[in-house]
Amino acid sequence: xxxxxxxxxxxxQIRAFVGRPTGPPSVGRxxxxxxxxxxxxxxxxxxNPVYLDPEAAARSVHGGIVAPPMMLQAWILExxxxxxGHGEPRDEQQRLHKILTDAGYTGVLGTDTxxxxxxxxRPGDQVSAETVIADISEEKATGVGVGYFITTRTxxxxxxxxxxGTMNFRVLKFIPKEAPQSAAANxxxxxAQPQKPTRIKPPLSHDNAWWWRAVAxxxxxxxxxxxxxxxxxxxxxxxxxxxxxxxxxxxxxxxxGALHSYTVIHHPxxxxxxxxxxxxxxxxxxxxxxxxxxxxxxxxxxxxxxxxQAFIHEDEDGFKLPLFRPAxxx
Amino acid sequence: MxxxxxxxAAIAGIGQTPYSKNSGVSELALACxxxxxAIADAGIEPREVDGLVTFLMDSSDEVEVARSVGLGxxxxxxxxxxxxxxAVPIVQQAAMAVATGVCRHVVVYRALxxxxxxxxxxxxxxxxxxxxxxxxxxxxxxxxxxxxSWVAMAATRYxxxxxxxxxxxxQVAVVTRNHAQNNPAAAFYGKPLSLEEYYNSRWICEPxxxxxxxxxxxxxxxxxxxxxxRARDLQQRPAVIRGVSQxxxxxxxxxxxxxxxxxxxxxxxxxxxxxxYAQSGLGPADMDAAILYDAFTPEVLMQLEAFGFCGPGExxxxxxxxxxxxxxxxxxxxxxxxxxxxxxxxxNGVAEAVRLIRxxxxxxxxxxxxxLVSSGVGVPTGALILGRxxx
Numbered sequence: 232x233x234x235x236x237x238x239x240x241x242x243x244q245i246r247a248f249v250g251r252p253t254g255p256p257s258v259g260r261x262x263x264x265x266x267x268x269x270x271x272x273x274x275x276x277x278x279n280p281v282y283l284d285p286e287a288a289a290r291s292v293h294g295g296i297v298a299p300p301m302m303l304q305a306w307i308l309e310x311x312x313x314x315x316g317h318g319e320p321r322d323e324q325q326r327l328h329k330i331l332t333d334a335g336y337t338g339v340l341g342t343d344t345x346x347x348x349x350x351x352x353r354p355g356d357q358v359s360a361e362t363v364i365a366d367i368s369e370e371k372a373t374g375v376g377v378g379y380f381i382t383t384r385t386x387x388x389x390x391x392x393x394x395x396g397t398m399n400f401r402v403l404k405f406i407p408k409e410a411p412q413s414a415a416a417n418x419x420x421x422x423a424q425p426q427k428p429t430r431i432k433p434p435l436s437h438d439n440a441w442w443w444r445a446v447a448x449x450x451x452x453x454x455x456x457x458x459x460x461x462x463x464x465x466x467x468x469x470x471x472x473x474x475x476x477x478x479x480x481x482x483x484x485x486x487x488g489a490l491h492s493y494t495v496i497h498h499p500x501x502x503x504x505x506x507x508x509x510x511x512x513x514x515x516x517x518x519x520x521x522x523x524x525x526x527x528x529x530x531x532x533x534x535x536x537x538x539x540q541a542f543i544h545e546d547e548d549g550f551k552l553p554l555f556r557p558a559x560x561x
Numbered sequence: 562m563x564x565x566x567x568x569x570a571a572i573a574g575i576g577q578t579p580y581s582k583n584s585g586v587s588e589l590a591l592a593c594x595x596x597x598x599a600i601a602d603a604g605i606e607p608r609e610v611d612g613l614v615t616f617l618m619d620s621s622d623e624v625e626v627a628r629s630v631g632l633g634x635x636x637x638x639x640x641x642x643x644x645x646x647x648a649v650p651i652v653q654q655a656a657m658a659v660a661t662g663v664c665r666h667v668v669v670y671r672a673l674x675x676x677x678x679x680x681x682x683x684x685x686x687x688x689x690x691x692x693x694x695x696x697x698x699x700x701x702x703x704x705x706x707x708x709x710s711w712v713a714m715a716a717t718r719y720x721x722x723x724x725x726x727x728x729x730x731x732q733v734a735v736v737t738r739n740h741a742q743n744n745p746a747a748a749f750y751g752k753p754l755s756l757e758e759y760y761n762s763r764w765i766c767e768p769x770x771x772x773x774x775x776x777x778x779x780x781x782x783x784x785x786x787x788x789x790x791r792a793r794d795l796q797q798r799p800a801v802i803r804g805v806s807q808x809x810x811x812x813x814x815x816x817x818x819x820x821x822x823x824x825x826x827x828x829x830x831x832x833x834x835x836x837x838y839a840q841s842g843l844g845p846a847d848m849d850a851a852i853l854y855d856a857f858t859p860e861v862l863m864q865l866e867a868f869g870f871c872g873p874g875e876x877x878x879x880x881x882x883x884x885x886x887x888x889x890x891x892x893x894x895x896x897x898x899x900x901x902x903x904x905x906x907x908x909n910g911v912a913e914a915v916r917l918i919r920x921x922x923x924x925x926x927x928x929x930x931x932x933l934v935s936s937g938v939g940v941p942t943g944a945l946i947l948g949r950x951x952x
Contacts, residue, residue: 431706433698465820466699492721492824494713495767496704499683508704510766512714512819520820522714524703530767535721552702 233334241334245327245379248364253383254322256361259306263356268298271305297351303387303396304346306358324364324383331404336378338405348396357390365399374428374502378405428502429548438469445481447551452484452541454519465519486541488513488555491520495530513539513555527556562661566653567840569660571792571799572947574603574785575912580748580903583677584779592621592672593629595781599668600630603785604796610785612637612667614654616647616906621672637664641807643815644681645854645937647671648907649833649945650807655786665787671908672781680777681904682707696815708856709774711816712939713766716859719825720768722874727768729877730858731759734772734900736885737855741897743923748776749901773858775899782908784915789950800918800947803931804840808833809941816939830867830935833944841946843931845869848946850917850926851891852910852934855898860938861885868933868944887924895924907936911945918947 233241261267272282280287281297288296298306320326328339352358368380381402387395407426433443445453455467459476470477496508509525511533525539538558545551563569576598578584578591592615600607610632613623623638637658641647648671655667675681684706705711720726738754741747754772762771792799810829812821821828838844845868853864862876870891871879885893896902896913903909914932916922922929934945 430704431701433702434694435698436695438692439695439698466696492714492718492819494710494717494769495764496707496710496713497764497766499707501684501704501706504704507764510703510705510710510714512718512824522700522703522705522817522819535718550702 237334241330242370244330245367248323248327249367251323251364253324253362253364256359256388257307257309259358259360260310261306263298263306263352263354263358265296265354267305268296268302268354271299271302275299275301293351295353297353298356300348300351300396301346303348303352303358304360304385304398306352307360307387324362327364327381328404331379335406336404338376338378338403338407340375340403340405342380342401342403344401345399346396347398349394352395358387358395359390360385360387362386371403373403373405375403375426376405376408378403427547429546429550430503431501432550439467441481442467443552446543446553449543450481450483451486451543452515452521452553453481454484454515454517455479455481463517463519465515465521482517484515484517484519484541487558488515488521488539488541490514490525490533490535490537490539492535493525493533495533509533511539511555513541521553523553523555525555525557532557565840566656566660566805567803567842568789568801570656570786571789571801571950572652572784572911572915573787573792573795573797573799574599574601574605575915576600576602576783576785577746577905577909577912578672578781580746580778580780580905580909581676582748582777582779584674585677588619588672588674588678588781589621589625589629591674591779591781592619592626592670592783595672595783596626596630596668596670599670599783599785602797603666603787603792605666605785607631608633610666610668611635612639612655612658612664614639614641614651614667614669616640616644616651616671617642618644619671619673621670626670632668637667643937643940643942645856645906646940646942648854648911648936649805649934649943650936650941651908652784652786652802652911652945653805653807653943655784656802656805659786659788665791667786668783669786669908670781670783671906673906674779675904675906676777676779678779682709682774682777684708693815696817700817707766708816709766709769712857712859713769714817714819715824715863715939716768716857719859719863722825723877724874726859726862726877729862729880730768730773731756732880733855733858733861733885734759736880736883737894737898737900740887740895740924741901744897744902745923747897747902748778749897754901769857769859772900775856775904776901778903778905780903780905780909782905782912784908784911793950798919799950800915801950803843803946803948804837805943805945806833806836806840807941807943808836813941818939825863826873827863827867827938829940829942830864830938830944833935833942834868834933837933837944837946841931841948843946843948845933847931848891848933849929850895850914850932851893852896852914852917852932853893853898854907854910854935854938854942855894855900856904856938858900861893864935864938865891868935887926892924892926895922895926910934914945914947918949
């Protein structure tokens with residue numbers, strides 16, 4: 232964590248970048264040309280004849296082949312050299328990012344882009360571009376961590392210096408909530424992929440870790456059983472409230488159940504869950520109740536008493552938990 | 562030595578800060594304002610206070626409050642757990658201390674930046690492994706993270722047992738909001754709620770709409786408790802503690818007592834009420850007004866039944882009859898409740914009960930000899946009966 236003084240120093244440093252061009256204007260490596268247009272249309276899957284068919288294009292309002300407007304930025308990209316990464320900053324934007332990276336704001340996430348276009352480009356046009364660091368936000372708390380939104384504004388011009396369009400591009404430069412998984416993520420923050428949020432995992436202790444392990448190993452619904460009096464209990468606890476025994480084992484419940492109560496959760500929308508959540512309290516025939524979710528069911532179809540069947544669901548990150556779905560009619 | 566708390570202590574002072582969404586000051590500052598306010602209201606010197614009781618979850622240390630407010634030597638420093646469930650039990654702690662001679666003047670307080678700081682409604686999470694956190698582990702992976710979701714689970718079952726009562730929940734929200742229109746301290750003062758707005762509000766956790774859920778507030782509230790004899794010599798009319806209880810019940814969990822045979826009842830609240838009635842020698846028919854913990858509207862129906870103001874399953878009809886309004890059979894939450902005055906974890910409700918006994922509520926019923934006050938619902942809780950001084 233930065234001290235207030237360090238934070239102030241950092242903000243003074245980064246704010247000085249606002250208004251600065253990232254570097255001298257860059258000129259596209261190639262003039263606008265038909266082969267590049269064709270390759271772009273192939274990649275995007277755009278079959279518009281004004282981009283691809285000289286005869287059809289000649290008959291159109293354009294009078295000849297034009298380039299797709301969305302290619303505007305493509306004409307000035309550096310090409311393969313961008314893959315060298317950003318070990319040593321080569322322009323002002325990279326210098327700005329490095330200051331933040333060194334201060335712990337190692338994550339970077341493209342958030343949104345806005346473009347405007349003034350005219351269609353034709354083969355033979357030359358495109359140049361100048362990019363300015365337009366804005367740096369106050370520090371914001373976001374789902375991925377605290378950070379600064381940095382907006383750059385690029386202005387594209389033709390050979391005569393007449394404007395072809397603009398692009399505002401915004402990135403979030405942030406302190407990831409969890410440490411990066413690999414050193415590579417640190418070394419090249421620009422390539423860091425934000426982690427998809429996942430459901431909150433159960434905090435584990437001696438009293439409940441065994442249950443989640445059993446589920447992970449394939450026990451559909453573990454139910455704690457007193458080793459002395461055989462009473463089943465859920466949620467698990469360290470002592471039997473009937474006989475006082477602290478020894479226990481567990482059985483696997485059948486997985487059948489009946490809906491005892493429920494709520495359809497709409498708000499607030501925590502990251503890592505799909506909304507609405509059908510939260511359910513389920514009566515098990517073994518005599519216990521358990522909280523879980525019902526899936527594969529419309530919210531309006533939930534009925535107290537309806538028959539449910541448990542199954543083990545696995546999240547994309549490998550976390551397993553028992554959920555319920557409506558039971559097949561017998 | 563007394564063997565009951567009946568008439569052994571009285572609330573002689575109340576203090577509160579402004580209620581807002583962003584206090585701009587620390588929770589300790591709020592606590593100090595509220596505590597000093599209660600002492601000034603009673604008309605004693607800070608140095609005469611010798612006991613402090615607050616919520617376990619309150620962030621303001623007793624000794625920090627004491628040093629800031631200029632209290633003297635303390636003989637009792639005590640805290641009560643379970644969030645809003647503590648609103649009445651902190652009064653019980655103070656009454657026990659006064660009744661047994663441990664203290665002469667106890668101040669109980671609760672202060673929180675509940676909106677601009679740590680928000681209750683945002684739900685549970687955490688890193689420290691406690692038995693409480695393991696308890697939440699059975700709900701967090703399934704998205705049951707908020708008080709609204711836990712209460713909604715019970716409310717669905719309540720409606721299953723007794724029939725749909727969405728219109729009664731709407732009544733609770735609107736009547737409570739109406740009360741706030743006469744209370745300038747209320748967050749929703751000047752902001753009435755129509756039935757149409759209520760029904761158009763978004764779902765939070767079905768069957769709870771936005772206006773079934775209370776707000777979150779920055780603010781503090783404090784009460785000064787002393788003996789009825791001393792209270793008589795102070796500057797306010799005493800609100801005598803006729804009965805006060807704390808209660809937990811078999812199968813109790815914190816907000817998730819889902820595993821009892823009946824989910825549509827509040828047995829801990831029934832027990833809290835029975836204890837307070839027994840102490841006081843009074844019953845539900847003797848109550849002229851009620852302050853019922855209304856973090857969520859269905860809790861009001863369930864408490865009307867738990868305290869015997871109506872029979873099981875009759876809460877909705879009781880509300881539909883207009884009983885909760887200022888001129889109704891049981892004027893309830895006359896300050897605007899947690900729903901529309903402020904969410905000071907129920908302590909602001911105790912302060913309103915004191916105003917009702919003094920005869921200075923903004924929605925004062927004509928006759929007000931006895932008021933029943935409850936604390937947090939779905940947790941270990943308590944009930945308090947205040948009465949006019951007859952001594």
